[in-house]
Amino acid sequence: MGRSRRTGPAEGGQADRREESKLALARLGAWLEERGLKHSRQRDVIVETFFAMGGHVPVDGLVARVRTLDARVSVATVYRTLKLLSECGIAVPRRFEDGQTRYEPATDRSHHDHLICTGCGRIVEFENERIEELQQRVARSHGFEVDSHKLELYGRCDRCRRAEAGTKDARS
Amino acid sequence: MGRSRRTGPAEGGQADRREESKLALARLGAWLEERGLKHSRQRDVIVETFFAMGGHVPVDGLVARVRTLDARVSVATVYRTLKLLSECGIAVPRRFEDGQTRYEPATDRSHHDHLICTGCGRIVEFENERIEELQQRVARSHGFEVDSHKLELYGRCDRCRRAEAGTKDARS
DNA sequence: CCCATGTTGATAACGATTCTCAATATCACG
């Protein structure tokens, strides 16, 4: 039932990330050349940093991190690069309830949805065939042909719930 | 399979709306008094207009409409009033992909999700028990206790698909 | 009717994102 793969920015092998980063850079390069665009130092740094961070990266976080490597990259460039990445299928933008866009590395794996902890902000990915099927069915029954969807579950993760219980016990 | 009730701002009885509006106004009044707040002319106008519009009302649309009745109501007041309404459970804010908040009249009926046409913007509400159950299950299997969720299906409604097919035929 | 207190309108401020544009980097070509 809903196998998950990466449970947060903190997990996932570093080696994998570097690998992903390389592939992405190559793919971006090809994509740029195809349309007569050029590549640049800052795009490379941004892509590498993005993959090094993994998980669901908020733009300002990425900017901050990138600037530890090259203090003069502008926010505009980061935004532009991220848009490029999503255009060439390397990254996917996500907008959760907090109103800021986060990007996650695109995987060739199938679509997934998110479980978001309102306590610690942890984001867990999951996929569930049955839910997708039901969505299709509901949509069709209303005459719709779905081409994308957004499913986010907000709640508290086990860690946060335990922590709460702890403080409650301590208090009483 | 997913009974829907109101399929858009254009549908739903006027009489029902006026009824809803009255109830809401009364409820708001009580709520205000409970906490020593005052009521005002503009709040009344806003609430009435809100219910007259029905459906999923974007704030700027509401402002525009309200101003046909009283040209000097400020956006700030509309925002403030809408926030009040959601605090006292009369309206519910929704944020879809277009990035602007819309409000819908809160119903005592159970939670529902949305089907959004990317062609004409039509919004259809639906509910589906099975999906909710599955969500709970998936969440639990990851140690989460869900307390809210967001499910939006984006696609083209039958009308828009037919329209597209039409233009395609005409062209070829 | 009065006054303490809540509400309003105008506008400034905000955060996230995009745009503008002059300065600069890249790259294909000679």
Place this chain on the structure above:
DNA sequence: CGTGATATTGAGAATCGTTATCAACATGGG
């Protein structure tokens, strides 16, 4: 290795939706 055409950059202005500020103004209990 230049050189020029053109893509990219950085800084800051602009935009959008929304919230905060604050003086002027309602509201309603006494």
